[in-house]
Amino acid sequence: MKSSLFLTFIIAASLWLNSCQKSQPSYELYEEGQEISIPKAKLQDKIKGGWAGQVIGCTYGGPTEFRFNGTMIGDHIPIPWDENQMLWWYENVPGLYDDVYMDLTFVDIFEKYGLDAPDSLHALAFAHAEYQLWHANQAARYNILNGMMPPASGFWKNNPHSDDIDFQIEADFAGLMAPGMVNAAADIGNRIGHIMNYGDGVYGGIYVAAMYALAFVHDDMEFIVExxxxxxxxxxxxxxxxTDVIQWYRQYPDDWKRNWFEVQKKWSFDRGCPDGVFxxxxxxxxxxxxxxVIGLLYGKGDYGKTIDIAxxxxxxxxxxxxxAGGILGTMIGYSNIPDYWKQGIDKVEDMNFKFTDMSLNKVYEVGMKHALEMASRNGGRVEGDNVVLPYQKPKTMPLEIGFEGIYPTRRMNLSKNLNTANQEIAFKIKGKGLVITGEAVKDASKEHDxxxxxxxxxxxLHEEVKMPTSFQSRKHEIFWFYxxxxxxxxxRLEAKYIPQGYQVNVREALLYSSINPGNQNY
Structure with a gap:
């Protein structure tokens, strides 16, 4: 009887000790302003891991981009990877790396004009760049080219794509230049993000930048995400x-697909983007x-698994x-990205990204320079072979809500053209606002106008709308008003100047109401 009680006590004590051990964080908790010393070589390795990890992840996902909308990519569908993948995309479809060369636009401005370069320089650089743009970026480009500077260029009433992904995909630089300095990263993201986005669209970039900044000094991905x-x-x-994704991860820690389904059920609606609503x-x-985040959490530190799930x-x-690949690459460093995933990167590291004068090897160097400058201005320093980083605890950004108080109700098919033969299009709507989609086009023999x-x-008369026929300077939608x-x-749309050989294709009217249609997602 005594031995049985003793055994029960030992088991209970063991379980209690085990629970205590599990409750201890696997990461070091730093205080605001605490100095963290990191070898200079390790810092460089992490910066390289961030940039290279981003390129590898982008390349891996390239063949599937927007080919699986509203559905996951099944395990039975192969995604190719070999030593020639990156070189092929660099040479044949360099536009795949739009998220990278957009990053580099801002990196280049910081390099030329210093870390205090005004937002206007960043805005003008990307607005006048040779690369093509879409969604919030293109809407902001049109605004800037026509005299509307940030933050107005990204504000939701001036930019129907303001909640789109644009700044989120190009915010990596802000975290990579602010190791351990999460608020410095967020401040940069907040400034530049408002060039093309607002509200959730800016928050996406700030969040990504914050994860990068934290990945320099923490090695627990769950902690970084939270x-x-x-x-x-x-x-x-x-x-x-x-927050829901994190909670579902805890509920279904070994089933990323269940988490995906929960996200799809609750968060798959789109309120703003005229290309995505309904x-x-x-x-x-x-x-x-x-x-x-699903990729980062369920990848559990495995690079290949992380980018595959994402x-x-x-x-x-x-x-x-x-x-995801860039954030994890920063956490583990370039040297710890498996050779299988780095195969072929040596073939492209000296190649400039299209539309830029910067290669991966160049941005590794410039990125290190900017990180050291950012550390210095925030109280850090270089001590011999080490860099002392001043740790920052996250501060919450101000609240912004785009598309507040309006709800999409209907897509109205118009399918008409304005040209020399048809000078007017009229229709009736019911609601509080609308977006009219379409584009200006020309005959092949005509010059852009x-x-x-x-x-x-x-x-x-509400507005005179300028519709460039050039894809580079086009207006992404014809008109919107909320x-x-x-x-x-x-x-009523009236042709004011549409010469022979030109026309404006008027496609749809996306209607909005101040009355919630009853969809619980809204």
Whole structure:
């Protein structure tokens, strides 16, 4: 009897000790301003890991980008990887790396004009760059080229794509130049993110940058994911979405697909993007950030598993593994990315990204320079072969909510053209706002031109719209306005300047109401 009681006591004590051990964090908790010494070579290795990890992840996901919308990529579907993958994409489809060369636009401005370079220089550099843009980036480019500078260029009433993924995919640089300095990374992200985004769209970039900054000084991915989220206001949908992913991870720690299904059920709606509302296509920042986090959590530190899961979540399946691969690459360092995933990178590290004068080897060097400068201005320093980094505990950014108080209700098919033969299109709507989609086009024999349309609302001239035929400077949508009085309205589009051989294709009207249609997601 005594031996049985003793055995029961030993088992209970063992279980109690085990639970105590599990409750202890596997990461070191630093205080605000605490100095962290890291070998200079290790810091360089982490910066290389961030940039290289981003390129590897982007390349791996390239073949599947937006080919699986609203569905995951099944395990039975092969995704190729070999020593020639990166070189092939560099040489044949360099536009795949838009998230990288957009990063490098901002890196280049910091390099030329210093870390205090005004936002206007960043905005003008990307607006006048040779590369093509889409969504929030292109809407902001049009705004900037026509005199609307940030933050107005990214504000949701001026940019229907303001909640899209754009800054999220190009914010890596902000974290890589601020090792351990999460608030410095968030501040840079907040400034530059407002060039093209607002609200959740900016938060996506801040969150990614914060995870990078923390990945320099922590080696627990669960902690990094949660700690970085402290930079985002809890009232935002972005914070709520990522919080759900973390909670579902705890509930289903070995089943990333179950987590994906829960995200899909609750967060797959899109309120803003005219290309995604009521469609399977979804370039919204928060759901694609959810896929990044699913990859980071369920990858459990395994590089290949991390980028594979982030890719197989679908949607923007090159940019999401690029972010995930870069964050994990920063945490483990370039030297610890498995050789299998680095195969072929030596073939491209000296090649400039298209539209830039910068290669991976160059950005490794410049990135280290900027990180040391950022450390110095925040109280850090170089001591021999070590770098002393001043640790920062996350501070929450101010709350911004885009598309507040309006709800999409209908996609109205228009399918008409404005040209010399058809000078007017009129239709009626019911609601508080609308977005009219379409584009300006020209005959092959014609030069590019800026077409002009008058938009009349309820018999009054509301706006003269300039529609460039050039893809580079195009207006992403014809017209939008979210501040109509709730009710019935008559819309009329009038050709003001559309010469022979040119036309404006008017495709759809996306309607909004101030009345919630009852969808619980809203």
């Amino acid at each position: 700690e970085a989220l402290k930079t985002i206001p809890k009232e935002s949908e972005f914070h709520q979405c990522i 469609k399977a296509f979804n370039i919204d920042a928060k759901i694609n950030a959810a896929y990044i 890719t197989r979540c679908g949607q923007d399946s090159d940019c999401n593994p690029a972010n 800026n077409l002009l349309i008058n938009v009349w609302i309820d018999g009054k 501040d109509l009085g709730e009710g019935e309205h008559e819309i």
